[in-house]
Amino acid sequence: MRKIKDSLKIAGFLLPSYSIFFVFIFFPLIYSFYLSFFHYSLLSYNAPRFTGLQNYITLLKDPIFWVSLKNTMTYTIGTVIPTMGIGLFMAIILNSKLKLKNFFRTAYFIPVVTSLVAASIIWSLILDSTDAGLVNSFLVQLGIPPQAWLSSSRWALFSVIIVNIWKNIGYVMIIYIAGLQSIPEQLYEAITIDGAGEWEKFYYITLPLLKPTTSFVFTTSLIGSFQVFTPVYIMTGGGPGYSSNTIVNYLYQQGFQNFRMGYASTIAYALFTILFVMTILQKKYLKAEEVLY
Amino acid sequence: MKKFIWYFTLIILALFMLVPMLWTITTALSHDTSTVKIQLLPNNPGLENFINAWNYPSQIEKGITMGRFFFNSLVTCFFITVLSILTDSMAGYILARKKFRYRESIFFLSIATMMIPFYVTSIPMFLIVREFGWINKFYGLIVPFIGSGFGVYMFRQAFLAIPIQIEEAAKLDGLSDLGIYLRVMLPLIRPTIATMIIFKAMWSWNIFYWPLLVTNSMDMYTLPLGLTLFKGLNVTRWGLLTAGLTIAVVPIIALFLIMQRQFISGLTAGAVKE
Numbered sequence: 001m002r003k004i005k006d007s008l009k010i011a012g013f014l015l016p017s018y019s020i021f022f023v024f025i026f027f028p029l030i031y032s033f034y035l036s037f038f039h040y041s042l043l044s045y046n047a048p049r050f051t052g053l054q055n056y057i058t059l060l061k062d063p064i065f066w067v068s069l070k071n072t073m074t075y076t077i078g079t080v081i082p083t084m085g086i087g088l089f090m091a092i093i094l095n096s097k098l099k100l101k102n103f104f105r106t107a108y109f110i111p112v113v114t115s116l117v118a119a120s121i122i123w124s125l126i127l128d129s130t131d132a133g134l135v136n137s138f139l140v141q142l143g144i145p146p147q148a149w150l151s152s153s154r155w156a157l158f159s160v161i162i163v164n165i166w167k168n169i170g171y172v173m174i175i176y177i178a179g180l181q182s183i184p185e186q187l188y189e190a191i192t193i194d195g196a197g198e199w200e201k202f203y204y205i206t207l208p209l210l211k212p213t214t215s216f217v218f219t220t221s222l223i224g225s226f227q228v229f230t231p232v233y234i235m236t237g238g239g240p241g242y243s244s245n246t247i248v249n250y251l252y253q254q255g256f257q258n259f260r261m262g263y264a265s266t267i268a269y270a271l272f273t274i275l276f277v278m279t280i281l282q283k284k285y286l287k288a289e290e291v292l293y
Numbered sequence: 294m295k296k297f298i299w300y301f302t303l304i305i306l307a308l309f310m311l312v313p314m315l316w317t318i319t320t321a322l323s324h325d326t327s328t329v330k331i332q333l334l335p336n337n338p339g340l341e342n343f344i345n346a347w348n349y350p351s352q353i354e355k356g357i358t359m360g361r362f363f364f365n366s367l368v369t370c371f372f373i374t375v376l377s378i379l380t381d382s383m384a385g386y387i388l389a390r391k392k393f394r395y396r397e398s399i400f401f402l403s404i405a406t407m408m409i410p411f412y413v414t415s416i417p418m419f420l421i422v423r424e425f426g427w428i429n430k431f432y433g434l435i436v437p438f439i440g441s442g443f444g445v446y447m448f449r450q451a452f453l454a455i456p457i458q459i460e461e462a463a464k465l466d467g468l469s470d471l472g473i474y475l476r477v478m479l480p481l482i483r484p485t486i487a488t489m490i491i492f493k494a495m496w497s498w499n500i501f502y503w504p505l506l507v508t509n510s511m512d513m514y515t516l517p518l519g520l521t522l523f524k525g526l527n528v529t530r531w532g533l534l535t536a537g538l539t540i541a542v543v544p545i546i547a548l549f550l551i552m553q554r555q556f557i558s559g560l561t562a563g564a565v566k567e
Contacts, residue, residue: 014384016380017439018384021440021442024437027421090306098296104303117517122535170310261416
């Protein structure tokens with residue numbers, strides 16, 4: 001009797017959150033896989049029709065999917081590497097005993113608390129393709145012709161990348177500062193006695209001891225950037241053409257503009273597979289090494 | 294010399310980080326905004342842009358102001374934050390303290406939810422919410438997010454760090470499990486609760502993709518969706534546009550400046566050990 005009462009109590013504590021997991025995460029994950037084998041249009045009253053692997057075959061032959069995948073990869077590399085590089089550099093500078101360092105830390109963190117939608121619209125104004133945009137009017141004053149930042153295939157993806165670098169530097173910097181503060185001061189003192197300069201300190205102590213931080217930041221930014229949606233949706237809509245379209249945007253277009261639920265589920269599973277493989281590879285190769293002091 | 298280069302780099306980057314916001318605010322405060330200028334101080338400062346921006350949505354649909362979007366966002370944000378902290382901490386407490394069969398597997402399930410990208414499940418989620426009749430309802434905006442694997446994980450960690458003796462003493466005093474959880478354990482993990490409040494509140498305040506799917510009538514728009522109305526605006530109305538953005542962004546920045554520590558620990562939750 002007591003045992004049953006205990007089990008009920010345990011279930012009562014677990015159920016509120018776990019029922020959400022089952023209804024809105026695990027069931028959709030399976031249902032999405034199921035749907036990926038169906039032709040299912042929300043625009044018609046026809047029931048979903050089983051089409052076997054047809055969606056997957058269509059996907060592999062779909063040039064827009066491949067363009068979107070390529071753009072997503074360009075975008076990911078283009079945001080993750082500069083953000084981490086600048087973030088680390090700023091963390092090192094701001095971890096020293098500079099005056100005003102708190103001011104700069106705060107300043108760099110402001111974009112992190114700015115909503116991505118607002119940030120994307122603000123940057124759309126700044127990068128406006130006419131002469132009226134802030135960047136273009138500045139270029140004109142310097143005698144450089146204005147560029148179509150958002151409406152040319154040459155610059156559209158680049159503009160989206162800039163916004164994300166702007167938004168994420170502060171976050172990466174704060175995490176690196178936390179990592180830097182966990183490095184014992186004695187290590188630097190020891191290597192200084194051995195006659196090492198700034199660069200040696202960085203290369204032989206800072207960088208290796210930051211490896212767990214780097215590995216964490218790299219993985220989370222990689223997975224995060226691969227799922228970019230909002231800035232693309234707001235700034236370029238994936239255009240011109242599909243020159244800045246990304247996978248999640250393509251998923252959205254197929255699912256919620258064309259209402260092809262089956263095909264959109266197939267895109268979702270392609271995305272899931274890619275992210276899953278990335279996670280596994282990261283676990284295998286970038287496993288954070290134990291650091292012994 | 295090194296100091297000089299450092300400061301130079303810091304200032305250049307600070308300009309890159311701050312100029313977009315400052316430009317937005319000064320333009321919003323300016324009177325004449327038919328042409329865009331790079332200016333530090335607003336010319337002819339006034340607040341009429343803000344009044345126009347606040348009322349701008351009513352030009353598209355009668356009776357709706359930005360106040361409506363704020364209200365929708367506040368309701369969504371409040372309920373997601375409070376309810377998910379409650380459910381996550383309940384599950385986290387049981388997983389940290391009770392011994393029962395399949396405990397490890399059950400805990401693994403909440404870790405697994407973190408590996409499943411939201412976009413991958415968004416199509417069935419939408420179909421389910423539609424089936425429930427929750428399109429354009431607060432239920433649709435709130436219920437899918439009143440529990441999270443990340444929250445369960447964070448709260449379990451927090452409870453594990455509390456000495457078991459405290460609980461045993463409370464038990465001797467005759468408190469029930471629910472009493473121990475509510476009156477002894479929750480107050481002890483206040484820092485984690487604060488961190489999670491910021492994390493959840495910021496997340497739910499800014500979420501864009503999901504409201505885009507489940508709301509299509511303007512009176513249910515949350516603030517991020519409402520802001521997109523300003524996007525299609527003719528760019529010559531810089532004042533109106535920038536005022537709308539300022540109204541949406543400045544309150545959060547002000548909160549951040551007041552509670553920097555909490556914001557930083559909330560937004561880096563899971564990445565940085567407390």
